[in-house]
Amino acid sequence: MDYYAILGVPRDADPERIRAAYRRAARRDHPDATGGDPAAEARFKRVCEAYDVLSDAHRRLRYDRDSAGAHPGDAWTEPPRTGPAGFEEVFGGFRSGVYGRGGSAAFEEVPSGWGRSGLRPGAPRRVRGRDRELEMDLDLVGVARGGSRRVQFSRLAPCVACGASGEARGMACGDCSGQGRALRPESMEVPFPAGARPGSRLVVAGMGDFGPLGGPPGDLFVVVRVHPHPWFRTEDRDVFLSLPLTPHEATAGCRLRVPTLYGPTTASVPAGVRPGQRLRLKERGLPDPDGGPSGHQYLEVELVLPEDPSEEARELLRRFDGLTGHTPRRGLWDL
Numbered sequence: 001m002d003y004y005a006i007l008g009v010p011r012d013a014d015p016e017r018i019r020a021a022y023r024r025a026a027r028r029d030h031p032d033a034t035g036g037d038p039a040a041e042a043r044f045k046r047v048c049e050a051y052d053v054l055s056d057a058h059r060r061l062r063y064d065r066d067s068a069g070a071h072p073g074d075a076w077t078e079p080p081r082t083g084p085a086g087f088e089e090v091f092g093g094f095r096s097g098v099y100g101r102g103g104s105a106a107f108e109e110v111p112s113g114w115g116r117s118g119l120r121p122g123a124p125r126r127v128r129g130r131d132r133e134l135e136m137d138l139d140l141v142g143v144a145r146g147g148s149r150r151v152q153f154s155r156l157a158p159c160v161a162c163g164a165s166g167e168a169r170g171m172a173c174g175d176c177s178g179q180g181r182a183l184r185p186e187s188m189e190v191p192f193p194a195g196a197r198p199g200s201r202l203v204v205a206g207m208g209d210f211g212p213l214g215g216p217p218g219d220l221f222v223v224v225r226v227h228p229h230p231w232f233r234t235e236d237r238d239v240f241l242s243l244p245l246t247p248h249e250a251t252a253g254c255r256l257r258v259p260t261l262y263g264p265t266t267a268s269v270p271a272g273v274r275p276g277q278r279l280r281l282k283e284r285g286l287p288d289p290d291g292g293p294s295g296h297q298y299l300e301v302e303l304v305l306p307e308d309p310s311e312e313a314r315e316l317l318r319r320f321d322g323l324t325g326h327t328p329r330r331g332l333w334d335l
């Protein structure tokens with residue numbers, strides 16, 4: 001359909017003229033005015049459709065581009081609406097996170113000397129787009145095993161409206177401000193190695209911004225962040241877990257189920273361990289992503305006394321002290 005013909009305006013009509021033509025045609029063909037004449041109703045629908053497209057600057061540019069060279073009356077269907085506007089609605093809350101540190105990743109400057117003539121084949125210098133950076137949150141158990149994580153971000157990708165040319169209807173494309181590219185949401189699985197270090201950067205080649213006017217893309221840098229674990233503390237490759245014991249368990253020794261990053265295991269606590277002593281579970285720490293030896297897991301012994309022992313329990317503890325002849329302050333002070 002030729003929307004200009006439907007409204008009876010020339011192709012270069014300004015918005016004011018288009019609006020006036022629409023009002024005139026709508027008044028003439030409105031069902032209320034024509035008493036339900038089917039031909040008028042069909043006309044009215046076409047008028048509304050034409051005005052819908054021609055009154056929106058972006059859609060009009062796209063229509064002009066897509067219908068250029070087409071014969072009047074050729075079918076034209078509007079492509080699905082994409083681009084910054086729709087993106088903002090869906091990802092509005094997410095954007096600040098992605099841009100937090102990559103905030104400089106806006107438009108590159110258009111290469112100097114680029115202009116209308118630069119659009120001709122051979123003339124434009126293709127500039128590589130910028131790298132992007134985003135953070136990936138991992139939990140410690142996931143890091144120990146390695147795997148992949150889905151990340152969502154946005155990057156400048158070839159503009160759909162102008163086919164990355166930056167030009168529509170002899171003017172700068174309205175969707176991309178003549179840059180030939182526009183923000184597009186992306187979602188992808190980023191693999192990370194077992195033992196990935198906090199602060200390390202994973203490189204995903206070619207997932208940065210595309211350059212202006214069809215230039216090749218930069219890379220995506222994904223910075224690893226590791227969330228603190230409620231039980232485990234880490235020092236580089238080693239993992240520490242607090243191990244509270246009763247006086248009896250510490251004195252007599254015991255076998256206990258304890259958690260590791262790789263699932264629970266049974267640990268043998270030798271008799272006579274002291275608070276602060278570390279028991280090592282060999283190579284149950286984090287793997288080295290560079291192929292070195294894995295860390296260990298250490299159980300840090302704590303002694304926990306009963307909070308509110310019964311009279312009988314107190315009596316047993318008194319007898320325990322008598323039996324051991326324990327004199328913990330001997331030689332400590334000189335009073």
Ligand SMILES: [Zn+2]
Nearest residue numbers: 159162173176
């Ligand atoms: Zn464009």
